[in-house]
Amino acid sequence: MEKALVSSSEIKIAMLGMVDGNGHPYSWSAIFNGYDKNEMAKCPFPAIPAYLDKQPEETFGIPGAHVTHVWTDDPADAEKVSKASRVPNIVKEAKDVIGQVDAVIVATDKGFEHVDRCRPFVEAGLPIFVDKPMVDNESDLKTFCKWVDEGKPILSSSSMRFCKEFIPYQISTHELGELRYASILTPKTWERYGIHALESIYPIIGPGFVSVRNTGSKERNIVHLKHKSGVDAVVVATYDLGAFGIMQLCGTKGYAHAAIQDSYYSFKTQLESFVQYLKTGIRPFPFSETVELMKIVIAGIRSREEDGREVMLSEISEK
Numbered sequence: 001m002e003k004a005l006v007s008s009s010e011i012k013i014a015m016l017g018m019v020d021g022n023g024h025p026y027s028w029s030a031i032f033n034g035y036d037k038n039e040m041a042k043c044p045f046p047a048i049p050a051y052l053d054k055q056p057e058e059t060f061g062i063p064g065a066h067v068t069h070v071w072t073d074d075p076a077d078a079e080k081v082s083k084a085s086r087v088p089n090i091v092k093e094a095k096d097v098i099g100q101v102d103a104v105i106v107a108t109d110k111g112f113e114h115v116d117r118c119r120p121f122v123e124a125g126l127p128i129f130v131d132k133p134m135v136d137n138e139s140d141l142k143t144f145c146k147w148v149d150e151g152k153p154i155l156s157s158s159s160m161r162f163c164k165e166f167i168p169y170q171i172s173t174h175e176l177g178e179l180r181y182a183s184i185l186t187p188k189t190w191e192r193y194g195i196h197a198l199e200s201i202y203p204i205i206g207p208g209f210v211s212v213r214n215t216g217s218k219e220r221n222i223v224h225l226k227h228k229s230g231v232d233a234v235v236v237a238t239y240d241l242g243a244f245g246i247m248q249l250c251g252t253k254g255y256a257h258a259a260i261q262d263s264y265y266s267f268k269t270q271l272e273s274f275v276q277y278l279k280t281g282i283r284p285f286p287f288s289e290t291v292e293l294m295k296i297v298i299a300g301i302r303s304r305e306e307d308g309r310e311v312m313l314s315e316i317s318e319k
Contacts, residue, residue, distance in 0.1 A: 002281035005127045005153050006102040011278055014069040014097035015087065017108040017117060018077050021188070023048050024107040024131060025077070029067040029085035031268050034060040039084040051264050062268070065275045067105075069097045095120045103127040103278055109192045111136030111297070115143050118154070127153035129274045133195040133297050134290060138316055141294050145318040148287050155277055156290055158199035160245060162269035165258045169249060170203045177253030179205065182233040184248075187241040190214070190221040190300050197235045198293055200247055200260075203285075205231050207292055212299035215308040223300050235300075291318050 013032065015025045023045035030040065030052055040049045069089040072078040078090045091097055094117070097104060104126055106117050111133040121128050134156035135141045148154055160166070173179055182205060184197040208228035216222035221237040245260030260266065273284040292313070299311040 005281050006278045008102050011065040012068040012101040014101040014104045015067045016071050016094045016106050018072040019108045022109050025081045029087050032067045033086040035085050055264055062275050098124045105129045107131050115140045122147050122152050130156040132158040135294050136191050141318050158196045159266040159270045160196045160200040162266045163260045164265050176251030179231045179251045181250040185236045185243045185246045190237040194237045211310050211312045213310045214300045214304040
């Protein structure tokens with residue numbers, strides 16, 4: 001029987017790290033704590049205040065949890081996040097939060113950094129949420145799997161798993177007949193944003209991906225995935241694409257398409273799933289799904305670097 005990871009009735013969370021192109025410390029802290037509109041208007045990621053300002057004030061907050069500490073790679077960013085997202089404590093070093101909080105969020109999306117960023121907190125026994133992608137290489141995947149096998153509480157996901165626009169198809173695609181094809185688009189890089197696209201379609205198609213072939217380039221990834229069920233999926237990750245989260249599903253009896261419209265909902269639901277994990281010890285989805293998704297990310301890089309070779313997921317080991 002699972003048990004709570006955190007016994008405190010008011011969970012204290014540290015928000016750790018900020019890298020180029022990723023403003024999660026602003027938005028995720030605001031989802032927990034609310035925010036100061038004047039200070040948030042200064043956020044260097046204009047999309048964040050744009051979607052936060054659309055939300056009714058009463059939607060902010062996750063019962064029983066607050067972001068109480070923040071650390072960022074550039075200390076100046078921590079000052080700004082603290083003011084904008086009402087985080088009362090700024091620390092000089094990330095590890096300074098050990099002993100001060102109940103859990104940590106590593107809010108950076110460069111997979112190759114995550115083992116080093118997470119290690120002090122794994123060793124301290126703190127539950128961790130790791131922003132997507134958890135890893136982007138086989139060696140680091142083995143490290144995270146070893147930690148989880150040892151019982152370390154680690155959770156990682158893309159917010160796209162929680163998009164309300166995609167949930168109906170996670171429940172059922174019966175009206176489409178047997179799925180034959182899926183596609184999904186994302187801007188930016190395969191290494192950092194491919195997981196957004198992958199985790200959009202994964203809960204719909206399900207576990208069982210077999211191989212990956214990336215016939216594109218570092219700037220324009222065109223990735224063909226094969227699934228044991230016979231479904232073919234194509235994921236496009238193009239650095240300057242003016243489209244995000246546009247999904248198509250085609251089956252033997254029909255087709256459907258959907259696009260993400262509400263980032264706030266998906267981010268909040270993602271963070272709520274972490275809080276629920278802390279309160280119950282029950283994962284919102286099996287860690288084996290994260291492992292398979294990371295293998296797809298790694299296979300997409302490997303295939304591209306090997307001139308579009310079809311890479312079998314069985315080539316990539318988590319042990």
